[in-house]
Amino acid sequence: MKQIYLDNAATTSVRPEVVEEMIKVLRADFGNPSSTYSVGRHSKALIENARKSIAKQFNVSSSEIVFTSCGTEGNNWIIRSAVRDLGVKRIITTKIEHHCTLYSIQQMAKEYGTEIQYVNILPNSEIDYNQLEELLKEDVPTLVSLMHVNNEVGTILDLKRVADLCIANKALFHTDTVQSVGKVEIPLDEIPVDFIVASAHKFHGPKGAGFVFIRKKNVLKALIVGGEQEKGLRAGTEAPHQVVGMAKALELSYEHLNEERKAITELRDYCKAKLEENFPGIKINGNGSTFYNVLNILLPFTPEKAAMILFSLDMKGIAVSRGSACQSGSQKPSHVLAEFLNEEDIKKPSLRVSFGHENTKEEIDFLIDVLKEV
Numbered sequence: 001m002k003q004i005y006l007d008n009a010a011t012t013s014v015r016p017e018v019v020e021e022m023i024k025v026l027r028a029d030f031g032n033p034s035s036t037y038s039v040g041r042h043s044k045a046l047i048e049n050a051r052k053s054i055a056k057q058f059n060v061s062s063s064e065i066v067f068t069s070c071g072t073e074g075n076n077w078i079i080r081s082a083v084r085d086l087g088v089k090r091i092i093t094t095k096i097e098h099h100c101t102l103y104s105i106q107q108m109a110k111e112y113g114t115e116i117q118y119v120n121i122l123p124n125s126e127i128d129y130n131q132l133e134e135l136l137k138e139d140v141p142t143l144v145s146l147m148h149v150n151n152e153v154g155t156i157l158d159l160k161r162v163a164d165l166c167i168a169n170k171a172l173f174h175t176d177t178v179q180s181v182g183k184v185e186i187p188l189d190e191i192p193v194d195f196i197v198a199s200a201h202k203f204h205g206p207k208g209a210g211f212v213f214i215r216k217k218n219v220l221k222a223l224i225v226g227g228e229q230e231k232g233l234r235a236g237t238e239a240p241h242q243v244v245g246m247a248k249a250l251e252l253s254y255e256h257l258n259e260e261r262k263a264i265t266e267l268r269d270y271c272k273a274k275l276e277e278n279f280p281g282i283k284i285n286g287n288g289s290t291f292y293n294v295l296n297i298l299l300p301f302t303p304e305k306a307a308m309i310l311f312s313l314d315m316k317g318i319a320v321s322r323g324s325a326c327q328s329g330s331q332k333p334s335h336v337l338a339e340f341l342n343e344e345d346i347k348k349p350s351l352r353v354s355f356g357h358e359n360t361k362e363e364i365d366f367l368i369d370v371l372k373e374v
C-alpha cells in the first residue's frame, strides 16, 4: 500500500543526498574527532566544515554554532544556562511553547525561584505584543523565550519585532526555531536574537542531531559535562555522520527553499480549499496567515470519532496527526489550542496536516476522498 505522509511537522524524511553523505562518512571516517592522529583529525575536519556550512546559512560566525542531539536538548540547555550562568531572574514566555521549553522554564522556577510571566495568546493565535512590551518595562534580568513557528498551529512570531523590544529593554531573547530552520530564511546578522535552537529531523536530516546558535557575548556553561568536545560546551564523542548529514540537509533545504516553499504553499492552499468545499462548517485554527506547511483543522466531532477517523486514515496509508505528535496518543486537549479557542471549540478534536516537498495534489485528493468516506 502506498504511504501518504502528511505529518511533516512531526518529522521529515531524510533526503537521499543526505543519506549518501552519511553513509560515506560512516564507511570511511570512523576516527574519534578528539584523536590527534590523522584519522581523528579528518573526522574533526568534517565536523568543522559542517559547522562553517551551517553558520553561513544564518550569516553568523561558526564559533557561535554548537552541536547537540536534538531540539529538546537545545531548549533545555539554553533556558537552564540563562538562569544559571547569565543571571536571569525572570522568564517571559507563553503557554503555547513546546513542552521541552515549558517544562524547562517551570523547572527553573522550582530550582532557582525564577519568576515566570506568560504573555497572553489572542483569539487569532498570536501573542499579545502590547502586553509583552509592557512586561518588558520592568527592570529585572530577563530572558524572553518565544517560539518562532508553533508546531501545532503554525502561528508565526515576528522575530525582528521581539528582538528589537528585547534589545531596547536589555532582555535576552531565546527562540525555538525547530519548526522554521530550513523552511524560511533567518538572517541572524539582521535579527538580533541571542539564541536559536534547531533539530535536523525537521528539515530532512537525520534524527539525533541538532544545533544551537549562541551569540558571542553570551558565555554559557555546558549542560552535559565530562569532556572537552564542542570547546567544553557539550561533552560526549561527536557523531561526524550525523553532523555532516545535518549540514547537508540544511544546505539543500536553503538551496531549494524558494521552489519548495512555493509548491508547499500551493498544496496547503489547495488542501484548505478542498476541505472547505467538501466539509462545510469546518474551521481552520489560527490567524489565517499561519506557516505555509501546516493546516490545523477543527473537527466538528467527538474526540472518539476523531480517533476513529485517524485510525481509518492510517488503515488507508495516510499519516496525519491529532494535535502534536507528542500528545497524539492522549485524549487530553492540546495545551496550545486551549490557550486561544473558545469554550465550545476547545471541546472539539483537531487534525494537523503538515506538508512537505514530496507531497502531491493527487495525495491531497486521496486524503479528501478517504475523509469523505469515513
Ligand SMILES: Cc1ncc(COP(=O)(O)O)c(C=O)c1O
Binding pocket: 009, 010, 069, 070, 071, 072, 073, 098, 100, 147, 149, 150, 151, 176, 178, 179, 199, 200, 210
Ligand atoms: C517547536 C518544537 N520545539 C522542539 C521540539 C523538540 O525537538 P526534538 O524532536 O528534536 O527533540 C519539537 C519537536 O516536535 C518542536 O516541534
